[in-house]
Amino acid sequence: MAGALHLLSTAGLGKSFDGVRALSEVSFSLAAGEIHAICGENGAGKSTFVKLLMGILQPDEGSIAVNGEPVVLRGPQHAQNLGLGFVAQELSLAPRLSILDNIWLGSAEVPFFHRTTALRRRARAALDALNVGDWDLDAPVASLSIGQRQIVEIARLFARDARILILDEPTATLSDAEIERILGVLDSVRRQGRSVIYVTHRLGEVFALCDRVTVFRNGEHIATEAIAAVTRPHLIELMLGRSLSEMYPQASAQAAPRSAATIVRLNIPGQVHDFSVEVPLGKIVCIAGQVGSGANAVTRALAGLIENATGNVWISGIPLPLGSVPRCVANNVVFISEDRAAEGLFHQMLVRDNLVAASFRRRARFGVLDWPALRRLAADLAGRLGIDRRRLRSSAAHLSGGNQQKLLFGRALQRAGGCLLLMNEPTRGIDVGARADIYRLMRELCDQGFTLVIASSDLEEVAGIADVVITMYRGETVGRYQRNAIDMSRILADIIHPSRSESTVRRVEPAQAL
Amino acid sequence: MSLAFLRNDPHGRPLVTFVLTVLLLVVFGAGQGALLSPAVVRSTLETFGDTGLVALGLGLTMVIREFDLSVVGVFSVGGCIAVLTGNTDPWTGLLLALALGMIAGLAQGWLIVRLRLGSIGITLGGMLVLSGLAYVLSENRSLPYDNMQVALALTQPIAGVFSIRSLLTLAFFVVAALVVGTTRIGRDLIAIGSDRRAAMIAGVNVNAIIVGVFAFSGATAALAGVLVSYSLASASPAGLSDVIVPAATAAILGGVSLSGGTGRPLGIAIGMLILGVLHAGLNVLGAPPYAEQIVMGAVLLVVAVADGPLLLRRLGMTKQLIKPGLISGAHRNG
């Protein structure tokens, strides 16, 4: 491929944020008619790379060339004019508008009276090229499934004549059939001589579709290989390639005396299918899975936040009714969301009030608060959590991510005698230093009789902290592992590409531990 | 009229409501039979002319998920200015009022975009300032308008049931429908109301559209104020319930949702006609004036509740509560 003209290439591309290197020394090339996968764990630098290519971020070093010409991408519009098109994970379609209108939404080419036959023809041609020529251009996007909407996004790029399509995890939330369809669409893209940069977690799609794969790890460009030249285990090794740090505290080796919670056949339509687990008391159970695996939905359902969840759940032998948060809270189930800004903190309130927010009802007589007790409680909690007590009287909005997370832990700590603590992505957006604190706290909670169920897509975290790991892939449980059987490469294999035969074998083998 | 049409066409629901309203009144007024007379049609169209323009402007702000409270103030102050300055030349009054309305809308739209603020706070201030201006200008009395020729010309029946006022309002609706239906601006408008973030990512100039819609809303409210004052030959400050209640009711009946992105100008026009028919019908049936106020308030309350995002969920929960086990459970925890 050395002689072929490269549609896009980068040389020594690098980017730092606040002195921390997010990406360094990326030399990448994209041939015409190639589908090029970008793989890597969370935080490996994939999204930084994409943002550099789209002109959303400017590189600190290195250069980008389009069609062999070096360019400085001034912004997304400029990148679009050069023939680059980007489909983000979050769709940018207006559901109330028709497919046609969405294809041309925001384009500078559209005349004032936008319903021209030329635009309609080009939109039609774009749909035809994607093998979905039978779609009604005037149907509202609201009537399409998520997968079909992804195809509209791709058609938008086609209609505007993008030569290079950059797709960021386009299949994360799609069903099997829809993924098949997207893969078919991308195949026809390739046949027209256009190229695709395909950012994904899912190895299955990499092997089914792509020509070459580039692996990032910790912001470094690890390797670029032809798909024919790599095997699945080798690719996983390239993505991981590091040992666990000393970040994770040792768990007590004691076996759990009894189970804290039993979940039997938890179902959430469209998200989770027949999830069952026995959660041992005082242990950390990690549900590992990528976006769209349903791992986050399991914890949300147990917290009472998903109304149409069904299944049988017992907390210490008492049945837990699903679908109502107050009832779950009354049954000693506490949930900490990954979206701390929207579902955790009360920004306008003091740190102190935020800490004891879940305890007001219990520290009151006839509805009147016992402030002295609440203040003592807050001060005590601050001490246990390692939050500076002087901060108690300042606004919660100014806390760092780590301190915010500690504060939310504090809400759970007040449940005397332990409870079932559910968390999604416990260290998302938290810097490395504070992470160790969070992990230590999690372990301390276990020793105090708490039981933790965590949904996480951070493999290192899963392998480091969990006593029990359950892997999920698109709503299905793939494997279960006990403490000493936890192995990062197997977990990674489970959550990105479970091959059916292997998963059944594995299910027999570690399940005996539970 | 198939069911699919009802679901998919933005005008389906308003049309059905309109037909049902007429039928309802026919049933109630069976004895009189006066309901389908030209006088009723004319009265319906006059109501349409009174508040239709305000409903159009307010409705469009609702389509982009904003709400322009200031239409009340613009309506009042527009009327007062026109009456005060338009005695000799009605066009001067009209132009001044229109300019003021548009500037008020532009200023508020700019503040909303600039401060990245919900529109309620800003337009509440705008409404008070402009209504206040109307009170100051009118000294809280009814301002007389001496140019009776204008008043007569505006109310003169055309083709039996129309008047300049209702025709002009109709024209505005038609133009707005064309703009929303066939131009880029209309498409962007619906995109913004449908999903503002997505529209911004796709490259729509969101801020310009927002400011523009508020300017339009200001201008139409001012025009409505001018037309009403000219034809009544007097102007006085209007209250919230005189303007916002019918305008918002018409918009919501016309298929506009407070959650944005739905509703089209013609739907709002139909919503306005529903109110007009109600008004005329109640008159024919001899209902006292307060009956109309009650009906209007009740209709607005019902449509607002029906528009509530959690309505269906709550209805489902109420069903659940009837199961005895859950009631005792709720008691234990509460």
Place this chain on the structure above:
Amino acid sequence: MNGLLRSPSPLVVLRTIAVAALALISVLTPGFFSEPSLLSLATTVSFIGCVAVGMTFITISGNIMSFSLGALVGATSMIFILAMNFAGLAFGLAAALVFAALINAAQGLLIGAVRANPIIISIAATGLIYGVAEALAAQGAVYPTVGVHWGSGKLVDLPVEFVVLLCSAAVAQFLLSFTVFGRHLLMTGSSLAAAEVIGVRTWRTVTSAYLWAGLFSGLAGIMLAIRYGSASMTYGIGYEYNAMAAVLVGGTSIKGGEGSALRTLIGAIVIAVVEAVLLLWGFRQEWQFFIAGVIVLAVVALQTQGKRD
């Protein structure tokens, strides 16, 4: 409060300067400190102040404002007189307060449970209240058949109305600062989703907020009826706007989640003083709305600017 000690934000500085300037202007305005002027000031501020204290709950709950409180004041005054004529003062008081609380709580229920738009609901309620009142009492005003008046009654040299306002503000502040309801209200206004996640039944909190708002507004209606010895739907017209201005001037965020009844009290006094001063300067009563509007615009704009940094 804390910020004052450390680094005074521009907003705090501005607020201090504004209050100082206002005080200076009042001192320099001839006639302002005469007894009748102050008395009438204290009385007028009481009616709007009570509504403003009630409005504070609604604003904190994240529902911006209610347009129906003015109509509620008028309606409550009528209910008070009618019920009193029927079965005496105590019954009148109880009936009026229950009425005010229920009418508002019903709106709160629709807003909290169905998440219906609070602005639209309160506007619809306004129309309904005026319409129903007109249907029931076409003659306009109602008069008591039994004599009640505290006349120019005073407590500790203050008009009774003003004492009622002070007590209302104190009770409201107690509710906000020292009760579970108050904390849950602040949490609901600050982040509805976060409050639901930790198990707050937000619909109940919002309904209660509206209930209290109704009670405090109802007090204003009762006081008006007693002061004027009659009741009419014209009482309370436009009160909601001045009340909202008072809430905003008091520093309660229009986005909800923070605020204080005592500061609303200060806000109400500031606005009443501004209006009194302007009246003495020759601005007629008609300027009232305009002034309230300018204040609302200025405060809303400043609130967001202050938050930026």
